[in-house]
Amino acid sequence: MSVMHEFTKGLWQDLPPFRLVLGLCPTLAVTSSANNGLGMGAAVIFVLVLSNMLISMVRGIIPKKVRIACFIVIAASLVVAVELLMQAYAYPLYQQLGIFVPLIVVNCIILARAEAFAAKNGVAASVADGLGIGLGFTLSLTFLGSLREILGNGTWFGMPVMWEGFEPFRIMVQAPGAFICLGLILAGMNVINVWQARRKGLREPDPVGCSGCGCCSLDKKD
């Protein structure tokens, strides 16, 4: 039951990066097409599930003082594995994603989940958490990528979907479109959160923001 809950919370309650605002750089950078978003998400799932599993296995052995360094090294080794796998089996995607494949290692999702969850919970729960959060991240990225690709290019996964004579908003597949789309989605999330809380008669929730990630204060908790 609780394992199931750890899995499902990543799909809505803690959905990154729309409700749990972290890992913004890859979110903005690789979502110029739905395909890239999906590929990036898959790479993140791989790293996140395995890093959560390994960290929760060794959590008893790691001294508290050097735990961040240990997390980083574990994540970095997995990222190297992902890089090699992608070079071997998905080279075009690897080239599309560019430096954002190695940069998964500094993606705060990995570190934040390691610190907030895997370092405190058992292996099964940690794997479920990684899978849920990773899947949520993939869905979000694919959604944002689809939105930008459809509006900015008139295609979805490379197939033309808009009507004849549709003039694509070129700006959507470039940097400004990424920022503005994500901003509007977060605003939409705020509206949904408030509406949900009112319907259930709860207190109005805090607006979504990057304060929920906690990466910035990781080193201070020592």
Added chain:
Amino acid sequence: MEIFQLFIAAIFVNNIVLAQYLGNCPYLGCSKEKSVALGMGGAVIFVIVVSTLCTWLMQRYVLAPYGLGYLQTIVFIVVIASLVQFVEMFLKKMVPPLYAALGIFLPLITTNCAVMGLAILVQREEYDLMTSLLYGLASGMGFTLALLLMAGIRERLDTCRLPKALAGTPIALIMAGLMSLAFMGFKGMAQ
């Protein structure tokens, strides 16, 4: 002349935040006040230059000669993480005024993808050491510029009556989008 062009290109045309999508977390997290933005920008410039130096030397004299190129990611992150720790200790002991100004920002920089991203970027572009350092310096300055502009805007936004849903991060992202649109106007100035 080429160096000057590279400088302009790195600050304006290929601005590290607004065109290359790197370092977004501090860009949103540390842009609420101008003084904080300045401190963070200073720390990033400093760390980027030092880390570019270290990772470049590491790649050239350790990874490349022994055919260990595939270990780049793991070696770079370890170098950067230990470097940040070391810089922090050094400043605390030797240059207390600088530590007082930048100290609280240093630990945040390990997970700042601008630093790591730049170290990888100069390797992919195959710049020589001098160009890499200048590129790092210029990118850090571009980051500081974007951060300062954003802080200035957000200080004013505080006094505006925004729709509740937009307040905070969403409006900051939309402002970043508009700023990035403005920065696209620099295209053509330099490559």
